[in-house]
């Protein structure tokens with residue numbers, strides 16, 4: 001399978017997971033125009049998109065869901081909680097393109113076996129996704145304020161983990177966000193910090209996980225180099241050499257690359 005983060009950050013999220021003729025968008029949190037242009041950068045015709053799978057109803061994940069579905073006749077998959085919260089926000093979606101999955105139960109799109117799993121976030125019924133295809137596993141885990149043992153277990157044997165590394169705690173605390181918003185982000189149902197991502201990865205290394213892309217960076221409270229250096233620093237402190245751990249940071253505003261899994 002191939003995985004291409006198109007946009008990742010607090011201002012918009014959209015990635016594409018592909019194999020053969022199957023192309024699945026994970027969220028569509030940018031305008032239809034921006035998504036279409038990023039798809040052309042990775043040589044994917046928007047008419048060939050098989051599905052959009054939605055993690056949760058926050059606008060940075062669904063901004064382009066309605067437009068993409070209507071324009072290219074794409075089925076949209078979400079759980080019941082997300083559908084209820086998202087329906088008034090995405091405009092009219094044709095009945096045949098409204099698909100529902102159950103959190104914790106796997107389902108199939110093309111050659112992919114997907115399992116949506118619960119994450120810890122202040123939305124109706126937020127999930128991450130595990131993608132299985134031909135023995136390879138991608139785990140997509142962003143927008144989670146904390147990582148429970150069950151989530152750690154889910155990520156432990158990923159061939160590639162797309163993991164939130166949202167903010168630097170000091171930048172957030174000293175930054176200009178209103179107090180309430182700071183508290184929301186720092187809470188267990190908010191967003192994962194660089195430190196928390198690093199600590200998790202040091203643990204996952206012990207179970208054999210070796211490849212990660214840091215994702216969903218905050219525009220205000222993080223930078224690519226701060227996220228990278230913080231996580232790399234934690235890995236170094238845990239005796240994990242650079243050559244043994246593939247670490248990348250997803251760009252907020254453009255395609256990060258095409259990763260073979």
Ligand SMILES: [Zn+2]
Pocket residue numbers: 009010013058060061143216
């Ligand atoms: Zn988000």
Ligand SMILES: [Zn+2]
Pocket residue numbers: 056058121123143
């Ligand atoms: Zn969110």
